[in-house]
Amino acid sequence: MLGLALKMLFGDTAKYLMLILGLFFATFLIAQQSSVFCGLMMWTTATLTNxxxxxxxxxxxxxxxxxxxxxxxxxxxxxxxxxxxxxxxxxxxxxxxxxxxxxxxxxxxxxxxxxxxxxxxxxxxxxxxxxxxxxxxxxxxxxxxxxxxxxxxxxxxxxxxxxxxxxxxxxxxxxxxxxxxxxxxxxxxxxxxxxxxxxxxxxxxxxxxxxxxxxxxxxxxxxxxxxxxxxxxxxxxxxFNSSPHDFGTSTIWWYVKNTGIPISFGTTVIVGFIVGVAISCQTFYAFVLENIKHLGALKAMGASNGKLCLMLIVQAFTVGIVGFGLGLAGTTLFAMGALKNEQPPFYMSWHIPVFALAVILFICSLAALLGIWRVSRFEPAMVFRG
Amino acid sequence: MTSNPDPVHLANHAVRLSGIVKSFGDGNSRLTVLKGIDLDARSGEIMMLVGPSGCGKTTLLSIMAGTLHADQGGVEVFGTRLDKMKSAHVTKFRAQNIGFIFQSFNLIPTINCAENVSVPLLIQGTPARKAEARAKELLAAVGLGDRWHHRPTQLSGGQQQRVAIARALVHEPRLIICDEPTASLDAKNGTMVMELFDTVAKAPGRAVIIVTHDNRIFSHADRIAQMDDGQIVEVHDVDKSRPPELHH
Structure with a gap:
């Protein structure tokens, strides 16, 4: 059934690509902007490093x-x-x-x-x-x-x-x-x-x-x-640590609290999240609606709600992982350019991809939940009513 | 729950409905669609449910299939009381014992015919490769052995319905439920599909119940149950040598 779910997903090329695109942009904006922000904060402490x-x-x-x-x-x-x-x-x-x-x-x-x-x-x-x-x-x-x-x-x-x-x-x-x-x-x-x-x-x-x-x-x-x-x-x-006696930490917090830098970058990260939610949830919901007749038929034929939910989760998380991977690859390309030209500042700690992945999986869960809600409300008898 | 039917029932009654009542809506808008229906369908026969639009045929079919609960009455399919079972058990029962054929075929357009036909087996947990091999056998049986790799959208309406018949039979169910199987087809394809029912679907120990408006196919029925206003008004055997006469 999971193979069937993936075939249904990949078969609808337009929606599949739209989902990937939405999650790619979300990942790219979140990871790239967070990394540039961290790079900029690193630069504020450059004297301490040098x-x-x-x-x-x-x-x-x-x-x-x-x-x-x-x-x-x-x-x-x-x-x-x-x-x-x-x-x-x-x-x-x-x-x-x-x-x-x-x-x-x-x-x-x-x-x-x-x-x-x-x-x-x-x-x-x-x-x-x-x-x-x-x-x-x-x-x-x-x-x-x-x-x-x-x-x-x-x-x-x-x-x-x-x-x-x-x-x-x-x-x-x-x-x-x-x-x-x-x-x-x-x-x-x-x-x-x-x-x-x-x-x-x-x-x-x-x-x-x-x-x-x-x-x-x-x-x-x-x-x-x-x-x-x-x-x-x-x-x-x-x-950088939690100690108030660390000069680097104190410097970074000063810039966070006293400049508009985090608001500027934070806004872009939030925009990335909204783009991801808007495109992915809307497209995935449209995908479920388009397939609701077929999902209803599967339900009538004896597929349990649990199986159908699992199919939707697999579909949502598959596009999530692919979109995240491509987004991270895009960020890596950007990083290569940034490191070669020595600007803009770029520093990606392991926290950033983990955070981006968590956000993408949250978006996918939201999209899957929307689909699950729609499918669970669909009575199998409705499939006989066209 | 009893999923293994009594052999005595197998030999005689495939479906037994007694005192089925079903209403929709609440308060003043409440509408009673089925008004105490008693009906038996026998193993080895094709039974057609006919009647004017809105008389409750599809609702009755849904109750027989276990996709809709009756407000009152008993539903027994091959000795198993569906009305006494939990929803999850009914779902499992459907997966194992009932094949579905829909008016609009309901084939998944993004997968090929063999994959579509293998769906009921996949639902039961059969490995994909084994399911697809069995699906190809069924496609050959309905005359589409060389089209297994085609997507449904690449087939004509008649061919799509033949794929749907193969899908309904692939897991060897004992009850086939068909909702207007020829409504979307022209006369030639409609006849071809019904001939398939006679040759492939009809079998001892299996009942086929068809809801239809299409009087061209009445001659393929063994019995016809005529409905009107939520009730069965007549059930009669079909004389295969001449077209059946119906009371309207």
Whole structure:
């Protein structure tokens, strides 16, 4: 009977394709938009990924990593004075303008790190040596900057090339891998003191203090110690989790609560759901209505309500799985394009396809229920009445 | 429930209806369609139910088939009291013992003839391959052995009804219920279909009950029950040598 159900489904090509199309669009919109949203949220925490310090100390009013509320230089020493802190280094992080050799300007995310320890330096160098950052007027750029900071569009910048940051020369001594920033500007590393030279002067310039726990202390313990001892706000730097003390988590929630980004993406996801429900339920119901005479005949011939319900469930879930598969394949193609072009941001955790599948199965259940309701109300005797 | 009939009943009565009353609607709009019907159909015969439109033929057929419950009265099919059975058991009984032929054929257009014919076997849980092999045998018996792979829409009305007859017989039911089997057919195809009833459907131990308006086919009946206004007004044997006379 289940084979018969599938033959009935595949036999009605127009409705079958319409059902698949509806569920394809629903899956694609849900998975693609959710992944772009997650990618965008990842980009908001790019500085935390690119400057991999276990603990970040910032001004007590700061809520997210892209917000700058400078500290006093003496705060570095205050953090170092906390017993459970192994080391603490100054960090500069800010958006600056680069003047290219062509005369045009580009925005960059400038990172200034301690020259002695190089704490906060990029994790993976592609070209050049990290230690060369100690040479005068030198910077290390990320792989995005290789294209963005080139003289001419289509060319690349290489080790040894020169550009200007606020009219001060910067010579490239290395290229590293880094995550794209939320603002879209490439990351440029230099020493802390040189970063202050590149930046227009202001009374306080220290963006954050990065630190590490002494052996035997957890990061959470050290964060508590720093908060209690210095009155500054300290965060751990781990992946997104439920902890209020994680800087990445705090940053993502800040963007969720204070920007229209989730509403924009959420609306599209809801539209995907509505499209799925509208097209699939309506088409499936039309399919059942069109076949009601035949289903009624099956009922008269001795097919139980249970068997007919199972047939409808198999039909609904078959189109669901096929539509979901195609939708996910479409999302994968989109992801391949996004990853190749490095935008739009795209991050698909395992939760997203699982969520999309749950939504699609819910839509299919709804469609099947509509059909089951119609079939169960159909008396087998009605089949004799034409 | 007794699904295995008494052999004595098998030999004589296929269907016994006693005091069947059926009404539709509520209150002032309540309409009594069947008004205490008593009727027997014998094994091995073709019985036709005839009468004017709205006299209750189809309702009576539905009650005999177990697809409709009577308000009052007893329905016995090959010794099994359908009116005493639970709905699920009646459904199972239908699947095993009754074959259906509908006026508009009710073949599923998206599957081929062999698959259509195998449906009653699939309902009973027969494996698809075995069911299809049996379906092809039946299609050959109704003269469509070479058309098994065609879809119903590729066949003429007469051929479609022959497929429907094959479907009604594939699981070897003891009762065949037919609702206006020739109404959608021209005279030639109607005759061909009725000849099939005589040669393929009619068998000892099996009853065929046909509701019809088509007086061209009356000569194929063994007995004719004439209905009027929810009652059986006459049941008589058919003299096969001359056309039956009916009281209208």
């Amino acid at each position: 400057v991999p310090a276990p603990i970040w100390v910032v001004d007590e009013k700061v809520e997210q990593v892209n917000e700058t509320n400078p500290l006093r230089d003496t705060d570095v020493a205050r953090v170092r004075s906390v017993d459970s802190v192994e080391w603490a280094m100054p960090l500069y992080s800010g958006i600056q303008r680069v003047r290219l050799q062509s005369g045009s300007f580009k925005i960059i995310q400038l990172i200034g790190i301690d020259p002695t320890t190089l704490a906060g330096a990029p994790v993976k160098m592609i070209e050049g040596r990290l230690e060369d950052l100690r040479l005068p007027n030198t910077v290390i750029i990320d792989d995005l900057a290789v294209k963005r900071l080139a003289k001419v569009r289509g060319q690349t910048i290489k080790v040894g090339d020169v550009f200007e940051i606020n009219d001060i020369e910067a010579r490239v001594v290395g290229i590293c891998e880094a995550m794209n920033s939320f603002t879209g500007g490439p990351y440029v590393w230099t020493t802390y003191e040189r970063a202050l030279q590149y930046t227009p002067a202001s009374r306080k310039m220290l963006s954050a203090v990065i630190a590490a726990p002494r052996a035997g202390f957890t990061e959470e313990q050290v964060v508590e110690d720093i908060r209690r001892t210095t009155g500054l706000k300290a965060f751990v730097n781990k992946s």
